[in-house]
Amino acid sequence: xxxxxxxxxxxxxxxxxxxxxxxxxLAQRHGLELEGACEASLACSTCHVYISEPHLARLPxxxxxxxxxxxxxxxxxxxxxxxxxLRLSPALEGARIALPRLTRNFYVDGxxxxxx
Amino acid sequence: PRVCVxxxxxxxxxxAQHILKHHGGALVDIYEKLPVxxxxxxxxxxxxxxxxxxxxxxxxxxxxxGRCGFYGNVTVGRDVTVPELQQAYxxxxxxxGAEDNRVLGIPGENLPGVYSARAxxxxxxxxxxxxxxxxxxxxxxxLILGHGNVALDIARILLSPLxxxxxxxxxxxxLAALACSKVKRVWLVGRRGPLQVAFxxxxxxxxxxxxxxRAVLDPADFKGLESAVKDASRPRKRLTELMIKTALEKPxxxxxxxxxxxxxxxxxxxxQRSPQEVLPSADGRRARGVRMALTRLEGSGDSAKxxxxxxxxxxxxxxxxxxxxxxxxxxxxxxxxxxxxxxxxNSSGRVExxxxxxxxxxxKRGPTGVIITTMNDSFxxxxxxxxxxxxxxxxxxxxxxxxxxxxxILHSRGVRPVSFSDWEKIDAAEVARGKxxxxxxxxxxxxxEMLRIxxx
Numbered sequence: 138x139x140x141x142x143x144x145x146x147x148x149x150x151x152x153x154x155x156x157x158x159x160x161x162x163l164a165q166r167h168g169l170e171l172e173g174a175c176e177a178s179l180a181c182s183t184c185h186v187y188i189s190e191p192h193l194a195r196l197p198x199x200x201x202x203x204x205x206x207x208x209x210x211x212x213x214x215x216x217x218x219x220x221x222x223l224r225l226s227p228a229l230e231g232a233r234i235a236l237p238r239l240t241r242n243f244y245v246d247g248x249x250x251x252x253x
Numbered sequence: 254p255r256v257c258v259x260x261x262x263x264x265x266x267x268x269a270q271h272i273l274k275h276h277g278g279a280l281v282d283i284y285e286k287l288p289v290x291x292x293x294x295x296x297x298x299x300x301x302x303x304x305x306x307x308x309x310x311x312x313x314x315x316x317x318x319g320r321c322g323f324y325g326n327v328t329v330g331r332d333v334t335v336p337e338l339q340q341a342y343x344x345x346x347x348x349x350g351a352e353d354n355r356v357l358g359i360p361g362e363n364l365p366g367v368y369s370a371r372a373x374x375x376x377x378x379x380x381x382x383x384x385x386x387x388x389x390x391x392x393x394x395x396l397i398l399g400h401g402n403v404a405l406d407i408a409r410i411l412l413s414p415l416x417x418x419x420x421x422x423x424x425x426x427x428l429a430a431l432a433c434s435k436v437k438r439v440w441l442v443g444r445r446g447p448l449q450v451a452f453x454x455x456x457x458x459x460x461x462x463x464x465x466x467r468a469v470l471d472p473a474d475f476k477g478l479e480s481a482v483k484d485a486s487r488p489r490k491r492l493t494e495l496m497i498k499t500a501l502e503k504p505x506x507x508x509x510x511x512x513x514x515x516x517x518x519x520x521x522x523x524x525q526r527s528p529q530e531v532l533p534s535a536d537g538r539r540a541r542g543v544r545m546a547l548t549r550l551e552g553s554g555d556s557a558k559x560x561x562x563x564x565x566x567x568x569x570x571x572x573x574x575x576x577x578x579x580x581x582x583x584x585x586x587x588x589x590x591x592x593x594x595x596x597x598x599n600s601s602g603r604v605e606x607x608x609x610x611x612x613x614x615x616x617k618r619g620p621t622g623v624i625i626t627t628m629n630d631s632f633x634x635x636x637x638x639x640x641x642x643x644x645x646x647x648x649x650x651x652x653x654x655x656x657x658x659x660x661x662i663l664h665s666r667g668v669r670p671v672s673f674s675d676w677e678k679i680d681a682a683e684v685a686r687g688k689x690x691x692x693x694x695x696x697x698x699x700x701x702e703m704l705r706i707x708x709x
Contacts, residue, residue, distance in 0.1 A: 170274075174311065174624050180304035183625045205455040208488035209623060239629055 138225040142169050143235035154225045160186070160234060161220035171236060177221035179203060182210040184220035187235040193218070195228035212237045254279050254642055255655040257338050259329045259584070260348035261285035262292020263627045264614020266312040268346050271635035273320055276642065282322040282342070282656050284329055287381070288671040288703045289679060290316070292350055294624075296380045299406045300421035301413065303693060308624060316673045322656055325671035326704070332668040333659055335585040339609060341658040343649050344638055347588065347597060347604070347612040348631070351579035351620040357398070361531030362575075365389065366540035370403050370576035377410060377427040379696035384426070389539070390434035392571020396543055398528055399576030400443035401451040405460055407574055408439045412466045412518045422687065422694045436572060439520040442543075444527040444559040446550055447475055447496055448482065451621075454492045460520065461499055469521035470500035485554075496522070525549065526566065527559055531573055542569040579620035595619065602634025609647060611638055675707040682706050 142150040142164055154163045161184045164171040172183040179202045188196065193216050199207070203222050207213060220234070256272055258265045261283050269281045289295065291309050298305045316323050327333060329349070338345045354371040356362065366389055375383030395411060397404045410418070415432055423431075443450065461468050475497045482493045526545035534541040545566045548559035581597075583590035589606060591598050596619055597612045604610040613634035614627050622630070641647040663670060679697060686695035697703050 172311070172628060174308040174628065175304045176307040176310065178304035178307060180302065180307070181624055183628055185625075202455070204491070205453075205458065208454055208491060209625065211625070211629060213487065239632065 138227065138230055140225070140229055140232045140234055142167065143233060144169055145236045145238055147238065156225055156227065158225040159221065160223040160225065163225065164220060164234070164236075169236065171220055173221055179206060179219075179222070182206045182219065185210040185213075185237055186218060186220045186223075187214055187216045187237070188218050188223075189233035189235075190216065192229050192232035196223065210237075211239075254343045254647070254649040255341070255653045256281045256344045256346065256638070257342040257655075258283045258346045258348055259335075259338070260292060260350055260614070260616075261290035261312075261323065261325070262348065262350055262614065263294060263308065263312075263624055264348035264350065264617075264631050265292070265346075266290075266315055267628045267631035268348055268613045268635050269321060270311070270315045271632045272638060273315065273318060275635070275639050279642075280320050280322075280655060282324060282659075283316070284327045284333075284338075285323070285325045286328040286349075288326045288700055288707075289676055290323060290325060290673070296375055296378045298378075299374075299410065300378065300423035301409070301417065303421070305624070323673035323676070324656065324659075325676060326700075326709075327663065327668060327670050330585045332666055333662050335587045335610075337662055338659070339587075341653055341655055343651075343653050344609050344611060344641075344647055346602075346634065346638065347584065347610070347616055348614045349581075349584060349616055351581040351595070351615045353580040353582050354575070355578040355580050357528055357575050357577065359528055359530055361533060361540065364531050364533055364540045365538065366392075366571055367531055367573040367575065370397070370399065370407055370574050371579055373407055373574055374403065377423050377431075379424045379698045381698055381700050384424075384698045388430065389572065390430060390436050393435055394438045394440070394570040395436050395572035395574065396568055396570040397439060397441045397574045397576055398443075398543075399451075399578075400441055400445075400449070400522070401576060401578075402453060402456045404441050404574075404576040405452045405456045407576065408441060408520050409456075409460055409463060411436050411439055412463060412520060414465050417464070420691055422692055422696060424696055424698060425690075426698075437518045439518075440523050440568065440570070441520070442523045442526050442528070442545070442568070444525065444548055445557055446524045447478060447493060447522070448485075448489070448553070449550075449555065449557055450492070450496075450522075453623075454488070454495060457492065457495060461495075463520075466518040466520055468499050469519050470496060471521075472500045474522070474524050475500050523568075525559065526568075527561060529565065532567065540571065540573050542567050543573060579615070581616045581620065602630075602637045603641070669709050671704075671707065671709070675709075678707050679703050 139153050152167050161173045174183040175181040203219050258269050272279050354369040372383045376386040482490045525548045528543050529546050530544045531540050532542045546561040547564040549562050550557045551560050581595045589598050598605040599612050602611045613631040683694040
């Protein structure tokens with residue numbers, strides 16, 4: 138399955154993976170700066186990514202636990218998912234998987250203190 | 254370039270990781286005041302949240318990398334000063350977090366039976382300085398002041414079935430105390446309303462689903478809120494909808510016997526109550542309740558303010574936990590500190606007015622946020638530092654000796670640092686001790702014992 142990762146600087150990184158590959162681990166294997174702090178156990182949101190349409194719609198819907206964690210991800214968008222919960226499938230052929238862009242203004246514009 | 258990081262929690266480690274990854278020649282030394290690393294991941298994250306602690310594996314990889322040094326048992330500001338570190342390193346990053354807590358500032362706050370949430374969490378998580386807390390759990394009702402995730406953590410630990418806690422890395426002594434606990438009712442009390450709660454949905458759901466405990470939420474508190482959150486942000490909307498749903502649900506028959514409790518335990522949320530005074534018992538020797546000022550809300554959303562209405566209410570309880578926020582302390586006279594905001598004044602992690610000094614984590618932004626927030630923030634500071642290296646703002650032409658210089662300073666002061674492989678011996682001892690009890694580890698809570706294990 139061919140996908141294109143987009144790193145935090147906006148650079149495109151084409152990657153060829155296999156059906157069943159975990160998206161977080163695939164990204165990490167190809168040198169993308171995607172953290173998996175809780176090691177894919179649905180206890181953090183560090184592997185937050187954006188999935189292009191129409192690929193997003195073809196994915197199985199997130200379970201409630203993933204939705205709860207997405208609520209905590211900065212720069213949440215309609216097409217946000219947790220990378221550790223996604224596996225490559227033919228449905229993702231040609232998908233763009235983008236890492237959130239943390240611009241220097243991130244903490245000035247629209248930064249809302251998060252609970253802990 | 255030689256970089257020094259003060260603090261080995263998530264902020265310290267993520268800042269170090271980012272610098273090491275993006276600069277092939279940088280050498281980074283992490284200093285920590287305790288003999289053991291990882292800060293709040295070890296001492297703050299609840300014992301029943303082991304997956305959150307997986308991040309220590311990432312930190313361990315960083316610590317083991319050739320260009321990273323770890324020096325535990327070194328208190329910066331006492332054993333070595335920040336100016337001395339600035340002599341030894343090209344750049345110093347302060348990531349020492351928030352070791353104190355905000356105070357209520359009300360009469361009776363110092364009565365026996367009143368504790369800060371920070372100290373209580375430190376107690377059950379094995380933080381050495383809180384081991385002598387000896388919280389009195391002999392009352393039936395506990396009040397937790399605050400509506401954040403720390404408040405929920407404490408409520409959950411107080412009401413969790415013992416057989417669940419027994420399998421975690423909660424300390425043996427706190428487990429023994431909880432086994433004798435009479436606490437069966439916990440109220441989380443906040444000054445503002447349901448739309449201002451600071452806890453998050455994952456933790457709330459966990460509380461709602463806690464075996465052997467039922468949620469007591471008053472539907473009247475949630476009147477009209479369904480429509481109020483129609484246009485709110487997704488997290489706020491989902492969280493409020495869950496509270497409303499829980500308030501309107503009929504209580505489910507709890508399998509009290511299965512949970513090992515004589516009668517179901519209960520917990521609830523109280524809103525728009527601001528603590529005025531902790532009331533003493535008749536003999537004046539302990540807390541017996543809290544007098545609350547009832548409030549109304551002015552404004553809406555995150556910036557809504559709680560204004561006392563003049564009405565008061567007394568809530569009876571024997572245990573009061575104040576969960577109103579952590580707080581950073583100033584480290585060294587050489588480091589500017591904004592005591593009002595409790596942070597080091599900075600711009601993108603560059604400490605104002607002090608070239609070569611940076612900060613990351615809670616001491617930079619204030620004490621809120623989960624691991625992802627601190628991670629992003631640490632990368633932001635690391636970026637500033639890397640930019641300054643690249644742009645020549647950080648002058649690396651003078652040679653700096655790094656730990657070579659600090660070592661002789663520490664030696665002259667009788668301080669013996671703990672290395673990362675020393676920590677790994679302590680780690681192995683804790684895991685071995687835990688194995689017998691079916692726990693991931695049995696934390697060692699006495700620093701002297703830690704030092705004995707490593708032969709210091």
